[in-house]
Amino acid sequence: MIKRSEKSYLELWDEFKANMGRSKPVDLNETPSQRKKRREKLEANPEEWNKYYLADFCTSEPATWQVAASRRIFKNPEWFEVRSWSRELAKSTRAMAEVLYLTLTGKKHNVLLVSNSYDNAERLLLPYKMQLELNPRIIADYGVQQSLGKWEAGEFTTKKGVSFRALGAGQSPRGTKNDAKRPDTIIIDDIDTDAECLNKKRIKKKVKWIFEALIPTRSVSEPLLLLVCGNIIAKYCCVTELAKKADKHEIINLEDKNGNSTWPQKNKPENIARIKQMTPWSAYQKEYCNNPTSEGDTFKEITYGKAPKISSCEIVLAYSDPSTSNKDKSQGASKGVSHKSVVVIGFKAMHFYVYWVRLDQTSNSKFVDWLFEAEIYMVEENVDPRRVYIENNSLQDPFYQQVIKPLITEKNKADGVHLPIIPDSRKKPDKFFRVEGTLEPLNRNGYLIFDEKIRGNPHMVRMEEQMLGVSEDAQVLDGPDALEGGVWIIKSRTAKKTTTHRVGKRQNMKF
Numbered sequence: 001m002i003k004r005s006e007k008s009y010l011e012l013w014d015e016f017k018a019n020m021g022r023s024k025p026v027d028l029n030e031t032p033s034q035r036k037k038r039r040e041k042l043e044a045n046p047e048e049w050n051k052y053y054l055a056d057f058c059t060s061e062p063a064t065w066q067v068a069a070s071r072r073i074f075k076n077p078e079w080f081e082v083r084s085w086s087r088e089l090a091k092s093t094r095a096m097a098e099v100l101y102l103t104l105t106g107k108k109h110n111v112l113l114v115s116n117s118y119d120n121a122e123r124l125l126l127p128y129k130m131q132l133e134l135n136p137r138i139i140a141d142y143g144v145q146q147s148l149g150k151w152e153a154g155e156f157t158t159k160k161g162v163s164f165r166a167l168g169a170g171q172s173p174r175g176t177k178n179d180a181k182r183p184d185t186i187i188i189d190d191i192d193t194d195a196e197c198l199n200k201k202r203i204k205k206k207v208k209w210i211f212e213a214l215i216p217t218r219s220v221s222e223p224l225l226l227l228v229c230g231n232i233i234a235k236y237c238c239v240t241e242l243a244k245k246a247d248k249h250e251i252i253n254l255e256d257k258n259g260n261s262t263w264p265q266k267n268k269p270e271n272i273a274r275i276k277q278m279t280p281w282s283a284y285q286k287e288y289c290n291n292p293t294s295e296g297d298t299f300k301e302i303t304y305g306k307a308p309k310i311s312s313c314e315i316v317l318a319y320s321d322p323s324t325s326n327k328d329k330s331q332g333a334s335k336g337v338s339h340k341s342v343v344v345i346g347f348k349a350m351h352f353y354v355y356w357v358r359l360d361q362t363s364n365s366k367f368v369d370w371l372f373e374a375e376i377y378m379v380e381e382n383v384d385p386r387r388v389y390i391e392n393n394s395l396q397d398p399f400y401q402q403v404i405k406p407l408i409t410e411k412n413k414a415d416g417v418h419l420p421i422i423p424d425s426r427k428k429p430d431k432f433f434r435v436e437g438t439l440e441p442l443n444r445n446g447y448l449i450f451d452e453k454i455r456g457n458p459h460m461v462r463m464e465e466q467m468l469g470v471s472e473d474a475q476v477l478d479g480p481d482a483l484e485g486g487v488w489i490i491k492s493r494t495a496k497k498t499t500t501h502r503v504g505k506r507q508n509m510k511f
Helices: 004-020 032-043 046-053 064-075 091-104 118-134 136-142 200-217 238-243 269-278 281-288 364-380 397-415 431-444 458-468 478-498
Strands: 079-085 110-115 155-157 163-168 185-189 225-229 248-252 303-305 315-321 340-348 351-360 388-391 421-424 448-451
Touching: 032 046, 032 136, 046 064, 046 091, 046 136, 064 079, 064 091, 064 248, 079 091, 079 238, 091 118, 091 136, 091 185, 091 225, 110 118, 110 200, 118 136, 118 163, 185 200, 200 238, 225 238, 269 281, 281 458, 315 364, 315 478, 340 364, 340 478, 351 364, 351 458, 351 478, 364 388, 364 397, 388 478, 397 421, 431 448, 431 478, 448 458, 458 478
Parallel strands: 079 225, 079 248, 110 163, 110 185, 185 225, 303 448, 315 388, 351 448, 388 421
Antiparallel strands: 155 163, 315 340, 340 351
């Protein structure tokens, strides 16, 4: 009886064989000298080598950063790199192309492919075995690779003497010598699991195994390629710990900091928009932005309620953050996960009400549209006076003056509307401590309320998830940060109104 794992393997094998049958055929009229000349030309250009020998995988032109990544690998025989490339950016496929190129051209000889389990490692090794066994172009140019000896799913050695072995985390890597050659290539792929990332002890144990058992299988005198392919799926995981020791840790998200596709040749804006529409914000951040969000330690829940008519509030304002700089501990902006935000807040009877929210990764022009939409919302709700604040510290001012302000002026003229914009030049301390100090007491005591009417709105969903994810090491705090900015201004204004003492009148003060 075939085991489930064996059945899955056979199904994958049949699928690969079917795809291989659709590869471009070999030119049978080519002479040996022509073949040799063409092969040498391809070997001199690895990207063209990929397109010819791995045509089934090269369905899109590579991104410049993918080409640069491969150049690093080929330039440095001794190299340790961690690739935190988003889903759909071909980190495993490119690693396979690089390893096949290095082994078929005689530069590497003993490959270990390591994953979170043996079954997963064997599954990841399958495309390598398939290419070496069935790819007609590889066979024509590099000879038959399948040997008569060991040629199994999880371990095989080519006729040229190159060995490949699948290894699950925690397994003994001993006995991995290929004759006198120790492993000179270790590919660690998909090493983290969600379950293990919930337990730091399990992660520490696995990292210890990598550094104390796996890597020492190498030769001290021969160069080692150690390539780790894995997203940052938790704030503390094997990938984050391995990255601390790597020569290079490259983080590439599905979108860049401006919301553009990082691999536009493959992933079109409409496709990305569809993914974002179908996927919860937290899941999208984790799988496509290397930004795992989890329950924070500041806000356990937020409060929705029936807000009073906004025109009845004592103070109403809109506060906005163009997210153009980030001098706080959070590195969200540099990782392409910063969000622009606009919130409309009302204050009445000691309560702060959030009536309107816009929060997303978007363009500068769309952000300016939000400012006018917030103004229109307040006009329609008979709010008077109205104020629209924009965060504009010293780091942001050049961007405000050169980009945002001209866009506002242009829209003022086009729409015939004067936007009452007020730059907020407050010198702000660390983002987390501002959010915690200003908003947490209000939220805990029931004085911060989100209007029931905006529950479920996509922008409010992002705001809620960012609020619940607030912690000192959170990467994305842009929504809560904008909210804090507006609340702080309101508190400052109300504090001035409630001050009763005057300079020179201390003798009349009563305690």
